[in-house]
Amino acid sequence: MILEKTDINDIILLTPKVYYDSRGYFMESYNEKKVAMLIKDRFVQDNESVSHKNVLRGLHFQLPPHAQSKLIRVVKGSILDVAVDLRKDSSTFGKHFKHVLSGENKKQLYIPAGFAHGFLSLEDDTILNYKCSDYYDAKSEASLLWNDPDLSIDWGVLDPILAEKDRMAENFVTFENPF
Secondary structure (H helix, E strand, O other), rough: OOOEEOHHHHHHHEEEOEEEOEEEEOOOOOHHHOOOOOOOOOEEEEEEEEEEOOOEEEEEEEEOOOOEEEEEEEEOOEOOOEEOOOOOOOOOOOOOOEEEEEOOOOOOOEEEEEEEEEEEEOHHHEEEEEEEEOOOOOOOEEEEEOOOOOOOOOOOOOOOOOOOHHHOEEEOOOOOOOO
């Protein structure tokens, strides 16, 4: 597995070794020993979502003490994955990282606690799996507005399919940041 640091502090792109043959392929999607050099989190919950094309989910995160690190992987289809650094003491505070993850490229994205996360589904029936370092806690759930002009994220779509909570999310500059 290849682990690559990105231009946003502590976000890591993982590329597994994939073995193809006439039957299909095999890959090790996660190995704690191999990623422990850069990722110290213990993952306690796996989640899965299925999305239609142009569904945008995010920008979501959990507040402390239930903040979550995530390891994102697409099984089928593709997404534009986005993470926004909310850590006030970080040199990349307020900046975002985006990358296309797909069932074809098999890349994974590690996003540490203290980031908002969202994604745009680029294909119908896209299946996303992700590991979390803490359990879901409804009282800790928070969101930032996906099209907040202060974040300047180019999603490549003007009118995505959104949940009501994502339409009504907070602005970056007005939200009370505990990170």
